[in-house]
Amino acid sequence: MxxxxxxxxxxxxxxxxxxxxxxxxxxxxxxxxxxxxxxxxxxxxxxxxxxxxxxxxxxxxxxxxxxxxxxxxxxxxxxxxxxxxxxxxxxxxxxxxxxxxxxxxxxxxxxxxxxxxxxxxxxxxxxxxxxxxxxxxxxxxxxxxxxxxxxxxxxxxxxxxxxxxxxxxxxxxxxxxxxxxxxxxxxxxxxxxxxxxxxxxxxxxxxxxxxxxxxxxxxxxxxxxxxxxxxxxxxNPAELASRVGHTAVEIELDPDDERAALAATARRGGPGANGPGTNGPSAPELEGPGRLRLQGVTRADVPAVLRDLVAAGVDVYAVRPRTGTLEDLYLTLHAGPARGTEEQP
Ligand SMILES: Nc1ncnc2c1ncn2[C@@H]1O[C@H](COP(=O)(O)OP(=O)(O)OP(=O)(O)O)[C@@H](O)[C@H]1O
Missing domain, CATH: 3.40.50.300 (P-loop containing nucleotide triphosphate hydrolases)
Known part of the structure; x- marks a missing residue:
């Protein structure tokens, strides 16, 4: 041009x-x-x-x-x-x-x-x-x-x-x-x-x-x-995405064990678990058949999560940490309170 x-x-x-x-x-x-x-x-x-x-x-x-x-x-x-x-x-x-x-x-x-x-x-x-x-x-x-x-x-x-x-x-x-x-x-x-x-x-x-x-x-x-x-x-976008970090873990399991896995992992995570300034979703979510996602869980938490799953009789095939994306941060930030109900800074 x-x-x-x-x-x-x-x-x-x-x-x-x-x-x-x-x-x-x-x-x-x-x-x-x-x-x-x-x-x-x-x-x-x-x-x-x-x-x-x-x-x-x-x-x-x-x-x-x-x-x-x-x-x-x-x-x-x-x-x-x-x-x-x-x-x-x-x-x-x-x-x-x-x-x-x-x-x-x-x-x-x-x-x-x-x-x-x-x-x-x-x-x-x-x-x-x-x-x-x-x-x-x-x-x-x-x-x-x-x-x-x-x-x-x-x-x-x-x-x-x-x-x-x-x-x-x-x-x-x-x-x-x-x-x-x-x-x-x-x-x-x-x-x-x-x-x-x-x-x-x-x-x-x-x-x-x-x-x-x-x-x-x-x-x-x-x-x-x-x-x-x-x-x-x-x-910058990469910097923002990295704020989310490896705070999500994806677990591949037998689809027949989904309910047991949800129950076993329900107590993991919590408000603020995604790092300072975030209050993202922390309840376990099913991302697809036999694919469970835990938000607000770090690498250090993985052994305890696996112990919980095994204790609940769940067969685990794979565990993958998930890198944060800009979309994760955006969704996390927008999970906050509606206009007029948020705390004043
Ligand atoms: N001229 C106007 N009179 C009254 N309210 C207005 C006026 N212009 C914008 N607003 C209000 O101000 C707020 C911000 O609007 P704005 O258009 O900047 O949002 P936006 O982020 O660009 O949204 P969108 O993605 O839908 O374009 C909205 O609540 C909108 O209804």
Whole structure:
């Protein structure tokens, strides 16, 4: 995509602040009684890819809307390229590209026409524009479909054309709101590859909201897990997954012995057994016929677990420790109390 960048619009660079985004104590209340964000502090380093993860309603999109200067904080501060996006809305928006969850293409136009129209709205210079539009769409795999109406595109093609439109202004910061929702696995994979290219290869900073933990693990340098408008965990995906550690054990046994095995292992584990800050499920679970999973059990507990099983007359065929994943941490963190019932920090 580097060859298309030479035709970029002459926007004065945003400066070299190390953190492209700095959010401090951001709280957002919507009347009458919704607290969408509750004291969120977050920095996004230049060139990094940060994923915002969380259930529906956790506050992810509300963060993006503050970054784009579309919402005013109830409390706290937001800085993008060192400036307040409310005060310097046009300046900030000129340097960021937002792919919202909603459609941004006119279905009646072709992809090429959509980008030409956007270029006029953004007042981009016409010199080299046609080559840039064709180059962007080609780079995003739409080279042979440029002149087809968007209404005939698949969901994956529409998302790629939308990304091309967002990249038209050569933004330094990309805000992507669940870009691969509703895409099939192949289209998701393709879009992910393209996001990786425009972020890591081209050095853009990216904030991406996603429900897809595999996507977060594959794309993000840092993952921020939100629950009820607060950050509950933050770190790089591998580091976060390792917090869960080898705290689960999978036991293969005779399916006829499942009930006895559940009874024999029921007292193992317990709240907090998964490590500091976690309160995950600890009851034994059947993962499939003859496959029992014990959460909150470490390697050191295995001999005692086996003794219990043998005493209960259970035939054990195999015991495997299970490495923690980002998904384990996410599920563990979200097993916490519902909004409004949690303890205040
Ligand atoms: N304009 C608004 N008026 C009232 N409540 C709002 C408004 N915008 C968002 N909310 C509420 O704020 C909370 C956070 O919403 P937000 O859209 O940020 O969540 P999200 O994490 O992006 O969820 P999703 O994954 O469903 O997109 C929700 O309870 C939502 O209903």
């Amino acid at each position: 580097a060859e298309t960048a030479v035709h970029q619009a002459p926007v004065e660079p945003a400066g070299h602040a190390e953190n492209v985004v700095e959010i401090k104590g951001l709280t957002k209340r919507f009347p009458p009684d919704v607290t969408a964000l509750d004291g969120v502090s977050l920095t996004v380093a230049r060139g990094s890819v940060v994923g915002l993860l969380g259930h529906n309603g956790a506050g992810k999109t509300t963060i993006l809307r503050h970054l784009a200067g579309l919402l005013a904080p109830s409390a706290g501060t937001v800085r993008v390229f060192g400036r307040d996006p409310l005060e310097h809305g046009a300046w900030v928006r000129r340097r960021l590209g937002m792919l919202p969850g909603t459609a941004i293409l006119d279905q009646r136009m072709t992809a090429r026409e959509n980008l030409r129209f956007a270029a006029r709205l953004f007042d981009l210079p016409t010199r080299g524009l046609e080559e840039r539009i064709a180059g962007l769409l080609t780079d995003l795999g739409l080279g042979d479909r440029l002149d087809e109406r968007v209404s005939g595109y698949s969901a994956g093609m529409r998302q790629r054309a939308s990304l091309a439109k967002v990249l038209l202004t050569d933004p330094e910061l990309l805000l992507l709101d669940e870009p691969s929702t509703a895409l099939d696995p192949v289209a998701q994979q393709e879009l992910r590859g393209m996001i990786r290219r425009v972020s890591h290869d081209e050095g853009r900073t990216v904030v991406i909201c996603t429900h897809d933990l595999a996507e977060a693990a594959a794309l993000c340098d840092t993952v921020v897990i939100l629950a009820h408008g607060r950050i509950v965990a933050e770190g």
